[in-house]
Amino acid sequence: HFYLFHDFLGIGGLFKFVKNATFTKLTMFLMPCTVSKQLNNMEYLDLTDNLLNDRSLKETLCSGAWPSLRYLILRKNHFRSLDRTSPKFSKLSKLIYLDLSQNRFSDIKTSCKWSEKLQFLNLSSCDIKSVKECIPPNIEVLDLSNNIISSFAVHLPSLKELNLSNNKLKSLPGDGYLPKIEILKISSNKLTSLTAEEIKTFQKLTFLEAGKNNYICSCEFLFYMNNAITVQLLDRAENYICDSPLILRGKVVQYTKRSFFDCHKTVSLALLCVGTISAVTFAVVMCYKYHVFWYIQMTCAWLKAKRKPKKVRKNIICYDAFVSYSEMDSEWVENLLVRELESAHPPLTLCLHKRDFIPGKWIMDNIIESIEKSRKTLFVLSQHFVQSEWCKYELDYTHFRLFDENDDTAILVLLEMIPKETIPQRFCKLRKLMNTKTYLEWPQDEVEQQNFWLSLKVTLKEEPNETDEN
Incomplete structure (x- = not known):
């Protein structure tokens, strides 16, 4: 068991030379401050699948701990409150990569404190329901996949890559919240459409992954996806499937087309009306010219007399x-x-x-x-x-x-x-x-x-x- 730290006392002097360390599946609930301070050259630390929690992190990340750390992986531990956990990471002045995935941050407060150099944050599979201002403002890569997020309205001026896959979003995050976004992953959500207007709100967007959504294959959507899309799709064409209308359900968007009459209903209705009026007019004229009304009346009179x-x-x-x-x-x-x-x-x-x-x-x-x-x-x-x-x-x-x-x-x-x-x-x-x-x-x-x-x-x-x- 890793928490019997007296075993390290004899070799504590060796820790200062360690730059990369992985301590996974050790049922570790804390790392004593004395040990953390000895890891003064540590740049990469993986503590996946342990028992670390919000309270024990105070001892583990004491003042002077891990001064050179750049990459920290705390996946699958027992963290619950991001607003209480984030201030501890602000002490790591060189930290640029932080992985807190597979924890449970269901309730995120509006105020959090982070390391100013943090560039990558992984909060995937954390049961997050909503995202507020707790996200570090200078972050460049953010992973929020596999949560239960239904809306995203956080202003992140430096963000370049965002992963929102497998959530409950019904529309793209827009309104200028992400001015520098280049890569957006939003597959397996509840999107029903993609439009040129929505994509244009992301001025620098280059790559998009938006498959496995409930797309309504309207004429506008099909035209945009097959002819006018301006970004490169990262996932396969087979991931873009029509959910409605019912006649198109299950068909791949790339191979789906709708008829002229479906896509131009006003024109079609006008043509139908003109055609109907013309046909009726033509029929009336022909009936008049060839005396059809007379023959109909003559037949009716004959039948009446016949009876x-x-x-x-x-x-x-x-x-x-x-x-x-x-x-x-x-x-x-x-x-x-x-x-x-x-x-x-x-x-x-x-x-x-x-x-x-x-x-x-x-x-x-x-x-x-x-x-x-x-x-x-x-x-x-x-x-x-x-x-x-x-x-x-x-x-x-x-x-x-x-x-x-x-x-x-x-x-x-x-x-x-x-x-x-x-x-x-x-x-x-x-x-x-x-x-x-x-x-x-x-x-x-x-x-x-x-x-x-x-x-x-x-x-x-x-x-x-x-x-x-x-």
Whole structure:
């Protein structure tokens, strides 16, 4: 046991020549002042894993002890109070290196006294919760790794290297506390990001070790780490892992990229809105151009009529014929057709859009209802007819009804010859009707006109499905 110091009395004269000494795992709880004074040439002393404590240090470091000591290692002893221990070290005027790691300095006071030449201080694995002004102000290398520190706000103007690995820091120490820092180790903490602004606060920072943190792999973070970082990373790229978002968790930052839409949400949203509005506008224009709304309404009207029993449909008949014609042919319709048919015996009832459409009602609804309430649909065909949009609608619905219900509801009256090649493509249904149904031609001869009216009246009086098609 080392504390039986009477064994050294005989060789005490030899101590003054010793420069390096290691006394580890000797259960030493103090070194007598007389022995410490004899170590007047000692420059390096390692007292790791002993029983030295705050009280015994007063005897060990008495006045005149270790006058030449530069490196002192007191790792894994029983020191508890840094503010009571540090004044003892201030007596070592040449001390530049002090290792107090693996002691328990959980409570650090705000005031401590140190050797003015101290440059290296190791306080790792000491259960330190917070760092205050107890750190020597002229220190150049400070090791505070493996503690439970959550914040660092100590002004150390001479510090060049700082190790804060394996703590609970959520951000880098900044605000100008470390103006000369060159090496910063802050791995295994709770950092979520690194930004150019944070790094710029360390004007002389050259090396950084910041792996094994809980990084949020935002677009800004990924861009900075992969393209704009200005310091050299000391640890491996595999140590920088994404913790969130969930889809990127576990991926190495160096090999991770996010899409343009993820990184430019405002622009993406604007593009999406513009694209949606454009698509909707285009769809509306196309629907209008190709009469989709009309066809939808026509289909709905047909389905509604389809659900009605035939007896009910017959009961709503109000007209013998709905007359579909171009406004340009209104003179012939109103002066000849209407006069001839409605004055017949018995008279025929015609439905004309000028006279019988309900005012204020949408014209599409008027067309559909008028055709539904008419036994027949009479088309007055001319070059003007094939140029009319409304005539096309009336023709489409009648054709739709004709082929679905197998009704002979369509009657074609040809006012003038219409070459089939001159019929517009959109009047394809008219071509089909002209190819499949017999139509009446308006003659110029008055005698033949009498036959024309007779044939037309007979055709209008016939019930649907009774007319023979030629």
